[in-house]
Amino acid sequence: MNYEIGKDYIKVFDKRQFNPIHILECGQIFCYNREGDIYKVYPLDQYAEIEEKEEYYIIRTQNPDFFANFFDLRRNYDEIKSKLSKFSIMKEPLDFGEGIRILNQDLFEMLISFIISANNNIKRIKLILGNIRRNLGEKIAENIYSFPSYQKLCTASEEFFKQMGAGYRAKYLVNVLKQTNPQKLIELQTLDSINLRKELLSLSGVGPKVADCIMLFGYHRGDVFPVDTWVQQMYCHFYENLENREQIRKNLLNEFGDLSGYAQQYLFYFSRTNLKNL
DNA sequence: TTCCAGGAGGGGG
DNA sequence: CCCCCTCATGGA
Numbered sequence: 001m002n003y004e005i006g007k008d009y010i011k012v013f014d015k016r017q018f019n020p021i022h023i024l025e026c027g028q029i030f031c032y033n034r035e036g037d038i039y040k041v042y043p044l045d046q047y048a049e050i051e052e053k054e055e056y057y058i059i060r061t062q063n064p065d066f067f068a069n070f071f072d073l074r075r076n077y078d079e080i081k082s083k084l085s086k087f088s089i090m091k092e093p094l095d096f097g098e099g100i101r102i103l104n105q106d107l108f109e110m111l112i113s114f115i116i117s118a119n120n121n122i123k124r125i126k127l128i129l130g131n132i133r134r135n136l137g138e139k140i141a142e143n144i145y146s147f148p149s150y151q152k153l154c155t156a157s158e159e160f161f162k163q164m165g166a167g168y169r170a171k172y173l174v175n176v177l178k179q180t181n182p183q184k185l186i187e188l189q190t191l192d193s194i195n196l197r198k199e200l201l202s203l204s205g206v207g208p209k210v211a212d213c214i215m216l217f218g219y220h221r222g223d224v225f226p227v228d229t230w231v232q233q234m235y236c237h238f239y240e241n242l243e244n245r246e247q248i249r250k251n252l253l254n255e256f257g258d259l260s261g262y263a264q265q266y267l268f269y270f271s272r273t274n275l276k277n278l
Numbered sequence: 279t280t281c282c283a284g285g286a287g288g289g290g291g
Numbered sequence: 292c293c294c295c296c297t298c299a300t301g302g303a
Binding site: 027028114115117118119120121122123124125168169172204205206207208209210213226227228229230231245268272 | 282283284285286287
């Protein structure tokens with residue numbers, strides 16, 4: 001893709017392959033804010049601001065290399081979209097979510113974030129994670145705090161996570177911090193998707209859907225299809241009435257193969273914002 | 279008031 | 292294996 005890296009910025013010229021609104025609002029990330037025309041993004045302990053210019057988007061950051069990888073800039077999404085466009089069901093979602101990219105997010109942050117996401121809504125997920133950041137993280141910008149380190153999170157109690165709003169998921173968080181750590185998650189990268197999924201499923205608070213989200217947004221696996229309530233509604237609307245999410249997942253994986261992860265994100269974004277009006 | 283949200287854990291059959 | 296229930300919380 002056409003982009004330019006400077007000392008403290010990245011300019012992205014191909015607006016059809018990079019739309020910060022769709023990238024950030026499509027449900028894959030919880031650490032961002034919009035202030036006027038500027039998007040502020042703060043994965044892990046990094047920080048960037050994105051603004052649209054006439055000929056390009058500019059990402060202002062002290063760590064452009066990190067965000068070039070974070071925004072998956074080296075991947076050509078024209079190819080992916082071209083292949084996906086052969087599926088008739090993808091026509092509208094591709095148009096609606098033009099410029100979506102699958103982010104390369106931190107494994108440990110994905111684990112914690114998507115445990116909290118279970119049976120929850122995005123607004124409240126952002127709220128809970130923001131509470132945890134504000135209480136355990138370090139200030140990295142005005143009113144913005146870093147994602148806490150593993151060591152810092154380990155000092156937190158179940159009662160603390162409940163106070164942050166995590167509800168009954170507080171117990172899962174305390175448990176999972178004992179089961180694994182960031183380094184162990186990195187070491188799982190070498191596993192094939194079947195065994196990686198098996199390992200993730202052994203963790204507290206990680207079921208089929210959460211495991212698939214971690215694999216897609218953290219490990220960037222294309223051969224996963226997270227099935228949540230929106231995907232299920234989408235499937236019942238466009239394919240057939242099925243209540244078994246595991247069966248839905250298998251069918252969609254069989255349909256989209258290694259492009260499943262990308263297809264899922266377009267379909268999820270489209271369904272969550274439009275399906276209720278169809 | 280009831281229902282729902284990027285579901286998972288646990289028990290019983 | 293499957294089916295059923297429960298688990299906080301806040302907005303609609």
